[in-house]
Amino acid sequence: MTQLPGLLDTEALRKDFPILDRVVHDGRKLVYLDNAATSQTPRQVLDVLSEYYEQHNANVHRGVHVLAEEATALYEGARDKVAEFINAPSRDEVIFTKNASESLNLVANMLGWADEPYRVDADTEIVITEMEHHSNIVPWQLLAQRTGAKLKWFGLTDDGRLDLSDIDRVITEKTKIVSFVLVSNILGTHNPVEAIVRRAQEVGALVCIDASQAAPHMPLDVQSLQADFVAFTGHKMCGPTGIGVLWGRQELLEDLPPFLGGGEMIETVSMHSSTYAPAPHKFEAGTPPISQAIGLGAAIDYLSAIGMDKIHAHEQALTEYAVKRLTEVPDLRIIGPTTAEDRAAAISFTLGDIHPHDVGQVLDELGIAVRVGHHCARPVCLRYGIPATTRASFYLYSTPAEIDALVDGLEHVRNFFG
Incomplete structure (x- = not known):
């Protein structure tokens, strides 16, 4: 068994994740390497979700009966946990959404409807990058189309880094x-x-930062980032689907208009006009994702007990090992940085002229779950002249043995397609 410095006790951790014991395809044990899409959920989070629905299920806020008060305390308690996890100056800066996509759309729409000095209009510019997930491209394209603003972006270098050589030309006095x-x-x-x-x-x-692939894997400090907004999602960090977070600076949340209108986000309503509740409720119209937020809080408890610094060290060791092993595979091309420096535990690659979907299907028959396609980042594939990639991504419960299984599986793929 390969031993690497800095690894977590994965033998103990994996006992917390029932799905990792699954047997698939002719008795093969599951090798789950699709964590960048969705991580698995530990028993500790599943138990909290089950207890909520069995003992506390009710709508939050306003209710005076015992279940409503319990549900509200759990929901708002989850907000406290998120605020501490990301080192937010105030819990009122934490907005619950259904995913990072909604968080980013929320920012785009707030700026489209804002008054000066925040408004995006035909005299302003929006800057993104060529490596963005579609969730951080399409909302800005829509905003540019509606307002007439100019959309600009940073390109990519051949080794998968942002090309910041012309940063002063891309980010100008017109950039909002x-x-x-x-x-x-x-x-x-x-x-x-x-x-x-x-x-x-x-x-x-x-500045708005999409931290969906960072929050699960490393310490995230919104104050150190010095951004104005930070978005991430729960289902990539041991939490349930259907829950995301938008953090925003308090003064901005006070000044910017809401995106969705309805119950809970109001202060007063008449037939002529309405006034709005303070943030964060100003941006959480209707019944929120209650159980999902509580589940995210439980996931944060789980991750924090392990230690985000230790999780990051574990993944760095795995990433270095995986890059080394994958570069030994004939005809394999890593799309992105080919060293472990300043890179995370998601590695996309092509294998000769074998289509990534074929690679993924053969690996699946061996019990190895990877992601294939353009990963909602099609401009990256266009930049590097490829139709798609195969992506292996690791998490706190991943092991060197699973990386070895992937490499052996790729050799099987090469032999299968001759």
């Missing part, structure tokens, strides 16, 4: 918002936040 991914879901690249934020602040632009 710079929105970029902290860690790429397809390339694994960990982006240089400081340089981008510094330039944005020089011209007075707001």
